[in-house]
Amino acid sequence: MGERVCPRCNRKPDIPFIRGICARCYVEREIKLQQRVVVPHCPLCNRYMLSGRWSQYSMKEVLKSVALKLQRELERLFRGYDVYIKLDVDDGGEFTAVISDSHSSFRWRPDALLEVKHQICPDCSRKIVGHHAAIIQVRGIGGPLSRSEKESILELLDRLPQKVKGSIVEVKEVKEGIDIKVSEHSTARSIASRILAECPGTLKESYKLISRSGGEKKTRLNLSVRVSKPVKKKALVEYQGELAIAEWKAGGRVELQLIPSNKRILLDARESVSRIREYTGELEEVEIIGVSTDRVFFIKRGELEYDEVDLKSVIGAPEKGKKAFVVIVGGRRLLAILD
Incomplete structure (x- = not known):
C-alpha cells in the first residue's frame, strides 16, 4: 500500500489521519477550541483558586491543573477516533498537544489562553470588613499570660501552615492574654488543638448570639483556651518534693515518671499547673558515647575522660549520641535521658 495522501x-x-484527512488539516477545519481558562488569584494572600478551592499553589501547579482541564476537553473532541491525546505546558504557559496513533504523531499548539484574574478571596474579604466566625481567647490558668508566655503563643501561630494562617482575621494582645479571630469554625478548633498540643491547658466551647433576623439566629463560636507556660515536650521537674521526668501530652495532660522508682502518674492540665515545679537542683549535662550489656558510658561537656554508670541507674533509653543529665537522688547517682 502506498503512502496516504491528504x-x-x-x-x-507522516502524521495521523482522522476521518480521511491529515491531523493538521483536521484541527484547522474541525477543532474550534479557543479556550480561555481564567484562574482567580488573590493579591493579598497570594493564593490561587483551582477546582473551587483557594490555596497556596505554585505557578507550576496552576499550569498543570489548567493543562489537565484542557486535555480532558481535547479527549472529548477526539473521542471515537483511533488517536491518543497528550497535552503539555511549558513554564511560560504555552500549551502543546501531541496527537498520535500507532505509527506517527503530530504536534499542535491549541488556541488556548491562561488568564490570571486578580480577585479578593473570601478569607481576605472577611479580614477587610473584620468579620469572623470564631474567636479563640487564650488565657493563663490562675491569672493572665506573662510576656514570655504571650511570645510563645505568637511564635506558635507564626509556625502554622499558610493555609491555616490565611483564615486568621486578627491576632490581638489584650491585658489577660491573646484573642485570635478566625473566619471558620473548623480552623479555629484546629488552631486551639495545636496550642494545647504544645501547652498544658484546657478548652471550653460556647456560642454567642450575634444577631437574629427573620427567626434565624447568627452565632459566633467562642473557644476559651486556658494554658500554663509552654514547656519542652520533656523536662525534669519536681512533683511533691520528688524528682520526675515530665512528658506533656495532647490536651495539656502530663505524664510523670518518678525518679528513681519509675512509677508513672498521669495528671490533667490543672493538676500539672498546681503540683509540678521546675527542678532547681544541680544538673550536669553529658553525652552518651557507648552502651554495653550492663553499662552506659558518657562524657562530660568540655572533658576528655569518660565516666560510666550501670544500666539500673539509667532512666530512659540509652543510645550513643544522646544527651543526658547526671542527677543525685538520695545519695545515688542516676543518668536521666529526656530524648
Missing part, C-alpha cells in the same frame, strides 16, 4: 492539502504527511 485530499485537502494534497500532501503525504
Whole structure:
C-alpha cells in the first residue's frame, strides 16, 4: 500500500489521519477550541483558586491543573477516533498537544489562553470588613499570660501552615492574654488543638448570639483556651518534693515518671499547673558515647575522660549520641535521658 495522501492539502504527511484527512488539516477545519481558562488569584494572600478551592499553589501547579482541564476537553473532541491525546505546558504557559496513533504523531499548539484574574478571596474579604466566625481567647490558668508566655503563643501561630494562617482575621494582645479571630469554625478548633498540643491547658466551647433576623439566629463560636507556660515536650521537674521526668501530652495532660522508682502518674492540665515545679537542683549535662550489656558510658561537656554508670541507674533509653543529665537522688547517682 502506498503512502496516504491528504485530499485537502494534497500532501503525504507522516502524521495521523482522522476521518480521511491529515491531523493538521483536521484541527484547522474541525477543532474550534479557543479556550480561555481564567484562574482567580488573590493579591493579598497570594493564593490561587483551582477546582473551587483557594490555596497556596505554585505557578507550576496552576499550569498543570489548567493543562489537565484542557486535555480532558481535547479527549472529548477526539473521542471515537483511533488517536491518543497528550497535552503539555511549558513554564511560560504555552500549551502543546501531541496527537498520535500507532505509527506517527503530530504536534499542535491549541488556541488556548491562561488568564490570571486578580480577585479578593473570601478569607481576605472577611479580614477587610473584620468579620469572623470564631474567636479563640487564650488565657493563663490562675491569672493572665506573662510576656514570655504571650511570645510563645505568637511564635506558635507564626509556625502554622499558610493555609491555616490565611483564615486568621486578627491576632490581638489584650491585658489577660491573646484573642485570635478566625473566619471558620473548623480552623479555629484546629488552631486551639495545636496550642494545647504544645501547652498544658484546657478548652471550653460556647456560642454567642450575634444577631437574629427573620427567626434565624447568627452565632459566633467562642473557644476559651486556658494554658500554663509552654514547656519542652520533656523536662525534669519536681512533683511533691520528688524528682520526675515530665512528658506533656495532647490536651495539656502530663505524664510523670518518678525518679528513681519509675512509677508513672498521669495528671490533667490543672493538676500539672498546681503540683509540678521546675527542678532547681544541680544538673550536669553529658553525652552518651557507648552502651554495653550492663553499662552506659558518657562524657562530660568540655572533658576528655569518660565516666560510666550501670544500666539500673539509667532512666530512659540509652543510645550513643544522646544527651543526658547526671542527677543525685538520695545519695545515688542516676543518668536521666529526656530524648
